[in-house]
Amino acid sequence: MNTLVETMDKTTTGAISSADLAKDRPSSATVGDVTVADPRMTCRSVDVWYGAKQAIKGVSLDIGKNEVLSMIGPSGCGKSTFLRCLNRMNDTIDGCRVTGSIKLDEQDIYDKSLDPVPLRAQVGMVFQKPNPFPKSIYENVAYGPRIHGLTNNKAELDELVETSLRKAGLWNEVKDRLDQPGTGLSGGQQQRLCIARTIAVSPEVILMDEPCSALDPIATAIIEELIDELRANYSIAIVTHSMQQAARVSQRTAYFHLGDLIEVGETNQIFTNPQHKLTEDYITGRFG
Amino acid sequence: MESSTSDTTLAKPTVDLTGGHTVRRYDQELAKLRSIILQMGERVIDQTQAAVAALIEEDESQAYRVLDREPLVDYLSLDADEEVFRVIARRQPTAVDLRIVLALSKIAGEVERAGDKAARIARQALELRQQETDGVLVTEALREAFQALDDKACCMFERSVHAVTTFDVTQALAIFENEPALYAAAQALREQLSASGSDGLVPRQAITLFHCAQALKHIGSHASNIAEQVIYVALGQDVRYRNREILIETLRHHGY
Numbered sequence: 001m002n003t004l005v006e007t008m009d010k011t012t013t014g015a016i017s018s019a020d021l022a023k024d025r026p027s028s029a030t031v032g033d034v035t036v037a038d039p040r041m042t043c044r045s046v047d048v049w050y051g052a053k054q055a056i057k058g059v060s061l062d063i064g065k066n067e068v069l070s071m072i073g074p075s076g077c078g079k080s081t082f083l084r085c086l087n088r089m090n091d092t093i094d095g096c097r098v099t100g101s102i103k104l105d106e107q108d109i110y111d112k113s114l115d116p117v118p119l120r121a122q123v124g125m126v127f128q129k130p131n132p133f134p135k136s137i138y139e140n141v142a143y144g145p146r147i148h149g150l151t152n153n154k155a156e157l158d159e160l161v162e163t164s165l166r167k168a169g170l171w172n173e174v175k176d177r178l179d180q181p182g183t184g185l186s187g188g189q190q191q192r193l194c195i196a197r198t199i200a201v202s203p204e205v206i207l208m209d210e211p212c213s214a215l216d217p218i219a220t221a222i223i224e225e226l227i228d229e230l231r232a233n234y235s236i237a238i239v240t241h242s243m244q245q246a247a248r249v250s251q252r253t254a255y256f257h258l259g260d261l262i263e264v265g266e267t268n269q270i271f272t273n274p275q276h277k278l279t280e281d282y283i284t285g286r287f288g
Numbered sequence: 289m290e291s292s293t294s295d296t297t298l299a300k301p302t303v304d305l306t307g308g309h310t311v312r313r314y315d316q317e318l319a320k321l322r323s324i325i326l327q328m329g330e331r332v333i334d335q336t337q338a339a340v341a342a343l344i345e346e347d348e349s350q351a352y353r354v355l356d357r358e359p360l361v362d363y364l365s366l367d368a369d370e371e372v373f374r375v376i377a378r379r380q381p382t383a384v385d386l387r388i389v390l391a392l393s394k395i396a397g398e399v400e401r402a403g404d405k406a407a408r409i410a411r412q413a414l415e416l417r418q419q420e421t422d423g424v425l426v427t428e429a430l431r432e433a434f435q436a437l438d439d440k441a442c443c444m445f446e447r448s449v450h451a452v453t454t455f456d457v458t459q460a461l462a463i464f465e466n467e468p469a470l471y472a473a474a475q476a477l478r479e480q481l482s483a484s485g486s487d488g489l490v491p492r493q494a495i496t497l498f499h500c501a502q503a504l505k506h507i508g509s510h511a512s513n514i515a516e517q518v519i520y521v522a523l524g525q526d527v528r529y530r531n532r533e534i535l536i537e538t539l540r541h542h543g544y
Contacts, residue, residue, distance in 0.1 A: 244380060271382045273524035280383045286308045 031276045032265035036064035036252075040205055040235040041086060041123075046100035048081050048090065048259075055081045057259040058100070063205065068227060068236045070246035070267065073256035074282065079239045082256070083207050086237065087123035088116040104204065121148055124198035128210040130190030132182030132197075137174050140182040140193055141165060144201040160200055167233075168196035169226050188219025195226065199234075206230065208238040212245065224249050243283050247271045255279045305384055305455050305521065314379055321371040321392050322452065328364045328399045329449030331357070333442055335406035336507055340438040343413040343500055344431045351417075354410035361403035368396035387524060388455075391517035395452060398517075402445060402510040405503040412500045419493055430497070433480050434504075437473040441504045444470060444511035451515060455522045457544045460515035464532050467512060474505040 035042075039062040048056035056078045063069050063086075071079040081090065088109060090096045102109050109119055121144065132140050141161045144150075151157040161178075165171040170192040174185070182193050191211060198206055208227075212220040227236060227249050240246050246253050247267060254264040255278070263276040274280045281287050306318035335354050342350035372393045375381060381389050416426075426434070444466050451459035478501060481494050489497070519527050519539075527535055 243382065247382070272386060274383050281308075283382045284385045285310050285314065287310065 030060070030261045031263040031279075034060045034062060034261070034264050036062045036067070038065045039063065040065045040105065042101075042103045043082075043086075044101040046082070046085060046098065046102060048078070048085060048099075049095075049097045050093070051095040055259055056085070059256075059261040061254060061261060061264060063235050063237050064252070065235055066231055066233075067252060068231050068238060068250040070250035070253045071237065071239045071256060072241075072243060072246050072253060072282070073262075074287075075241075076258075077256040078259040079254075079256045080209055082261075083209055083237060083239050086205065086207055087120045087125055089120075089125065091116055118148070121201040122203055123205040123207060124201065124203035125207045125209065126191070126194050126198055126211045128213050130187055130194050130214065132185070132190050132193050134181065134183060136179045137165075137182045137185070137193060138178040141196050141200045144197060148201055150201065164196040164200040165193075167199050167230070168192045169222065169229075170196055186219070188215050188222060191215060191219070191223060192226065195223075195230075199230075203234060205235045205237065208236065210239055210241060213241065220245070243271075255282060257282070306388060314385075317371070317375050317379070318385065318388060321368060321375065321389070324364055324368045324371060325392055325396050325399060325452060326449060328361050328368070328396065328403070329445070329452070331361050331364070332399055332403045332406060332507075333446050333449070335361070335403055336409070336438070336442055336445065336504075339406045339409035339413065340434060340504070342410055343416070343497075344426050344434050346413070346417060346426060348414060348417055351410040351413040355407055358403060358407040361400060365396050365400040368392070372396075384521065384524070387521045391521045392452075395514050395517050398510045398513045399449075402507045405507050405510075408503045409500045412496050412503075416493060416496055419490075419496070426497075430477075430480060433473070433477040434501070437470070437477050437501060437504045440466065440470045440473050441508040441511070444508045445514075448511035448514035448518070451518045455518050457519055457522045457539060460518040460522075461536055461539055461544055463511050463515040464536055467508070467532065470505060470508040474501055474508075477501045 041063040043062070044060045046056055046059045047054060059078075059082060061069075061082075071083065073079045084090045085098055085102060086109075090098060098110060104119070104122060107114070109116075109123075133143060135143070138161055141164050142157055145157060145160050151160055162171060162175075165174060170189060173189060174180075174193075182190065185193060191214075195206075195211075212223050215223065224245065227238070230236060238246075238249065250267045252264060253267045253270040255262045255270065255274070255276070257278050263270065263274060263279045265275070270279065271283060274283065304319075306322060307315045309315050335357060338350050339354045341347060342354060372389055375389050379385070444463050447459055447463050447466075450456070451463070478498065481489075481498050481501065513528075516526075516528050519525060
């Protein structure tokens, strides 16, 4: 939304900048500002190869503090691959090679001396399909803090489990059956249990890979409301195939196409007036 | 800033902006909405020309025909509203599609109000006939002045309707460029009416004709408003309330 001063300025000048108007850009260059004023993670010139095939091509992108960044694009565009680079999940894939720089609070997460296990606590991940451990609801949440040594005694652990379940909006639904299996919950509840499990290890960033694709609209709405609440304390990067979801939950949106980051910008702008034709064609359903 | 800021040539739309969706039914729904508005526009052009003819030729039957046909434009505007609701509810349009739907909704309102102006001119023509006492009311000079204003208003309006067919920025700019001539023709007519005591018009008749002149000028203004929406669709820029001269110069500089 333009301020009154900006509007008056336009009234006076009538000018429109070329940047406002341009639709066609070189496909190799990202349209929009990939940086943010207050970044939690900074990625620069990231390339990813699966063997000889390049899946990500020189992507630079920041994830800001207390923001939800959505990543959209057609299947195979590299958005999930890029997401998985952010906590080194791609390390587990044979033949996957990552170059460039990815930093969490100025720390290079691909530094050879860095242990990826605590990194994955700092940069937690929620997957497409809810995947609770075959343990009780309590143990699903308590497992991470226990192995990372985040609590000193049972009382502290109980408190952390309760806090995490509350933050995930699940406490009132499970507080009387914490000893029952997590797998016995509904799909939406299981996904919130996975979010509680992620929160329990005090992450800075939460990565979500299509977290609602297996959920019904009501469970989806509850997760989306939760994402909005979690933003107060965490940075969130979400990959979604639902453009309406990206429009609803995120402050910034990044559009990927064939391994390139085509455009990034304020979500409002991306969904009302994207600058690149590929972005516009994708979000208006003209291909993909 | 690590992103590209390279300037590139503005691409003129070479394809129908409403088309190209994977779901072809969506194309058809947008095309239908636009087609309703084009129908409205064509009717309003006919209505305006008939209303002005009724006025300057002092032809009551033309005026009654305009008033009889006025509801057709209103009914079409209801159809347009229904299509807008349907597309928003079913398709959740984004980006250029969202701009098309929002702009066509506003354009439908502009066209409907332009139709009201044509009907107003027809009503004033009938009122003049009732006021008329002796001889010819609209002199040759007044007739020419009305015809000149009508030509400019109708030309702008017709052009605006054509601009909607392809969301053509060049045509929209041509409408803006016609504004000074419209205002000059309206001013010339007003001055002629102010000095028309010698033509035998009583004040009430002069005021009635003045209202007709205003209605015609407003039809031209509706054309300009439609042109603003055309630019909004094509370029994603809201150009309302911007300095026209600089706007025209900027867009001409970009090849439009």
